[in-house]
Amino acid sequence: MLFNQIAYGPIHSRRFGCSLGINLMPADVKICTFNCIYCECGFNTKVHNARIPSRDEIRNALESKLEELKAQGICPDVLTFSGNGEPTLHPDFDSVMDDTIDLRNRYFPQAKVTVLTNSTQLHRPEVIRGLLKADNRLLKFDSAVERTMRLIDQPVSKNFTVVKLIEYLQHFNGNLTIQTIFLRGSYLGNNIDNTTPEEISAWIDALKQIRPKNVMIYAIDRATPVRELEKINKTELECIAGLARKEGFEVSVAS
Numbered sequence: 001m002l003f004n005q006i007a008y009g010p011i012h013s014r015r016f017g018c019s020l021g022i023n024l025m026p027a028d029v030k031i032c033t034f035n036c037i038y039c040e041c042g043f044n045t046k047v048h049n050a051r052i053p054s055r056d057e058i059r060n061a062l063e064s065k066l067e068e069l070k071a072q073g074i075c076p077d078v079l080t081f082s083g084n085g086e087p088t089l090h091p092d093f094d095s096v097m098d099d100t101i102d103l104r105n106r107y108f109p110q111a112k113v114t115v116l117t118n119s120t121q122l123h124r125p126e127v128i129r130g131l132l133k134a135d136n137r138l139l140k141f142d143s144a145v146e147r148t149m150r151l152i153d154q155p156v157s158k159n160f161t162v163v164k165l166i167e168y169l170q171h172f173n174g175n176l177t178i179q180t181i182f183l184r185g186s187y188l189g190n191n192i193d194n195t196t197p198e199e200i201s202a203w204i205d206a207l208k209q210i211r212p213k214n215v216m217i218y219a220i221d222r223a224t225p226v227r228e229l230e231k232i233n234k235t236e237l238e239c240i241a242g243l244a245r246k247e248g249f250e251v252s253v254a255s
């Protein structure tokens with residue numbers, strides 16, 4: 001599923017309520033530094049001449065959409081950066097955040113600006129700067145076990161490791177939300193399961209190092225490019241959440 005507009009929706013999100021999506025990537029192709037086996041946009045494809053929208057195009061598209069919603073009497077709860085890939089890959093991400101906050105303040109001051117990111121661009125200071133401007137930043141952390149992270153997220157760069165990721169996530173001084181999807185299944189002959197006791201124990205140890213202000217855990221919701229994936233039920237997610245809560249973390253569950 002690809003989003004063919006810069007500002008799309010609003011859609012009802014199980015995690016955020018009435019959510020107006022903002023897609024900073026091209027309308028016809030997904031661009032991402034991960035290739036997650038559960039990605040709702042499907043697997044990465046070879047990209048030829050894909051055009052990333054400019055800062056001005058994004059601002060104009062967002063303003064038109066907000067005007068339209070205002071005229072219809074629809075108030076979004078959140079303006080969510082998501083879409084066809086990783087939003088922080090946009091070369092003007094930091095300035096786009098400034099524009100979005102300015103427009104939000106003018107049209108829907110109560111709406112929260114939220115960024116969903118895969119955490120791969122945290123080595124770029126301007127990305128950290130942009131993320132810190134959001135009301136909510138949700139940073140992906142799907143497994144603290146290197147092999148499992150590589151199987152689930154399939155990072156494009158070999159240099160991206162769990163150890164480095166934890167180090168970068170610590171730079172937020174706790175001012176972040178960690179998002180983790182739990183799943184089981186198999187892909188290309190590998191069993192994948194980030195719900196085992198060893199996985200959960202490593203995940204909680206990592207949380208202790210990152211010290212996030214909250215943690216959001218969730219299960220597969222829509223069709224995934226790998227068919228052999230199991231949706232973890234709410235009871236099991238609550239059980240995992242309970243283990244993290246015992247260690248003092250604030251955890252929300254979406255299933």
Ligand code: SF4
Pocket residue numbers: 032033034035036038039040041084085086117118
């Ligand atoms: S990080 Fe997000 S957009 Fe990128 S592959 Fe994973 S789920 Fe898809």
